[in-house]
Amino acid sequence: MKGIRKTLVATCALAGLALTVPAMAEGPTMDELMGDAESTSDVLTYGMGPWQQRFSPLDAINTETVAKMVPAFAASLGGEKQRGQESQPIVYDGVIYVTGSYSRMFAFDARTGEKLWEYNARLPDGIMPCCDVVNRGAAIHGDKVIFATLDARLVALNRKTGKVIWNKVTGDYKAGYSATAAPIIVKDMVITGNSGGEFGVVGAVSARDVNTGELIWNRPVIEGHMGTLRGQDNGITGTTNATWPGDMWKTGGGATWLGGTYDPGTNMVFFGTGNPAPWNSHLRPGDNLYTSSTLAIDADTGVIKWHYQTSPNDGWDFDGVNEFIPFDGTFNGKKRKMGAKADRNGFFYVLDRTNGKLLNATPFVMQPNWASKIDLKTGRPVFNPDNRPGAPGDAEKGKSVFATPSFLGGKNWMPMAYSPDTEMFYVPSNDWGMDIWNEPIAYKKGAAYLGAGFTIKPIAEDHIGALRAIDPKTGKIMWEYKNKAPLWGGVLTTRGNLVFTGTPEGYLKAFDARTGKELWKFQTGSGVVGSPVTWEQDGEQYVAVMSGWGGAVPLWGGEVAKTFKEISQGGSLWVFKLPR
């Protein structure tokens, strides 16, 4: 008893001490997070700045020097949980924070690679995640590092100790909700989307107090659902039943599973939304708003300011979650605030980010055939009705449709980068198509079901993956690097006139940002599907990336699987620099 009293007193004393320490000393502030694109000594945000351009002004490693780059160290995540490592490292105060497969987080010494701590979320064994057990990265703020877990929680850890500060349920995993995206932090709020492939899931974006995890606002993305702000109703999304038949909006899908970007200038967060449910588009005539769209949401209130739908009445499982990256520049001779999105559906869209108006849309993959073009006047796709999968309901095997891109998308989750120096976007894309047919012999939960059969197929002899440099003013592809296996990792670009990305074959590669010439590569021992970052430490420039093959691609077989059948699993952080 006495012992306990003593401990209590000691704790109180410590807490009292902590209060006297200025908040500054605890870790990165909101200002520092917003300045992450300019600061070079750290990586504080997913995407390296609120716009997530993944551009660094560092240039010590450049087209001249990169050939000499060597590993500084590698650090294993250990254990048996070696599946897809899609994380982007966060670097602060001599520590590298990475998340790993199976909802784990690690802190490594940024100078030595020694592990400082590891956090393993205890996951219920009843979750059956659809698309591998990945995580895409953490957020940092003050004394906390925050990440999302597969059982749909947000967990805030003390960045020094790895101990839990708060842990909030963001969705019911039993109802099919999950979470894999990196959170963003805006005005002391953690802003996240939600994910889940199951029926009944409704996409939403929500903001929580970074210090407590308490909900501030929530915005469902399907018309008819009520938003909230500080516990009060805050208006219905869209107009109920305007673009959905019957009660289908109640279970309309549209999961915002990839997270979002933030533009401090307009104070809007931009979130992409997933495909509508049910999968077959003939059952839900209408645009099905706001699925397969980009939404601009007021960061203070969660009110939707504009929307742009890339795939109305989506019938190909494209969804529209891809990141919308703000950038400034001239378009048709006029200075404009813009944003760009390389959509799953194979088109590269440039919008006015103040109002969502379409400026340009061009294909960025080989021959998308679901639409012949995007009409710049109406902003809508011109569909090819022949390439829309048929209605269910026939007991016979339906007609097979070959549609491009495949449902894994012209670009999937992996983030592109933008260089204000070259004024080009660098898009990790894939050229593939799919046969789709209605499958009468199907069963779900022990009952007969009308399923759909898919086969994903390459459409080129020599490659599936293609890293493409796109001029957003014209949509023109300025150069491309072709890769045999599908590309599944993020991109980084730098003032050193370089573009970095990883390949499933295990390489981290560096290219000349203007010409696409490959200048350097390093074999990391497993496929690279993470996003590289760079920072400066002790006067030297460092580059880091996660290695560990996985993600959704290996879950699908067929012709595509031949391109990666020899790739082994892994789980390591690799850090590079120039030799001294």
Next chain:
Amino acid sequence: MSDTRRGFIAGLLGAAGTLAVSGPLGAAPLARVKELGVLRVGLYADNRPWSWEAGGRPKGIDADLATAIAEGLGVRPEIALFPADEEISDDLRNVVWRGGLLGFRRCDLMLHVPFDMQLAAREDQVVMVAPYYREDFTAVCSSQTRDCDMPPQRFVGSKVGAELDSIPDFYLTGGFGGILRGDVEHFPTGYDAAAAVHDGKVEMAVATRAQIEAAMAGRPDSRAKLRKSPLPMLPSRGWDIGMAVREDSRSLGFAVEDIVMQMTADGRMAAIFEGHGVSWQQPEATRSIG
């Protein structure tokens, strides 16, 4: 009869391309179950009246059947309720032959697996055994409905219920030129859709016969009516329900099949169904060769 059935299974395996069978034809799995004294059975969660959780315990026809099978083998049942994945192939992988990615331990036996030759040919990691029921879709109407057997499109303007993303859903929302699309009320399960008729929330619901009968048995007071004639243009004429074991566990599968046949013959099978308000229907597979 038992020999014929086994012949059928062997034929299926042959058609699927013979996968290497290790060791003597799988004596081990049955012996292992008996040695451990436990039969681990995978059942769908939230699948009333077949299997669901009530008061922390598994309940339902499949839960009773799993218990009876374990008893027949002289071992203790261990029932694992698992969430259904997108389709049967995923469930067989997660539950029978590989296990879940996040540590869900695979089961010795899974119930409520459709017994279908084409499916069995595709699923070469498992063996389908012991068909035990014939399932089909039908409709239930409220006591107010004048004619429960009228064509479904005549219900236009009244609420009709179906399980979300099921054949009854596609049938009602997509069939008849989509005339009922605005009237369809979606439910998480067919049982809930059927129960909604009794609660007066919908006038008619399409669900499986077992879901409808079980919901009726629970609410005799509502005087809801079961449709007697087949639903026109329904894209399913019914299917058999059986069980699955892993490809290397045929000895266990055959032992289970013997128990199921005995239960069918001595009336225990029909009694289990009756206990949940469902009339047992003989599977087509055992009818045609039996």
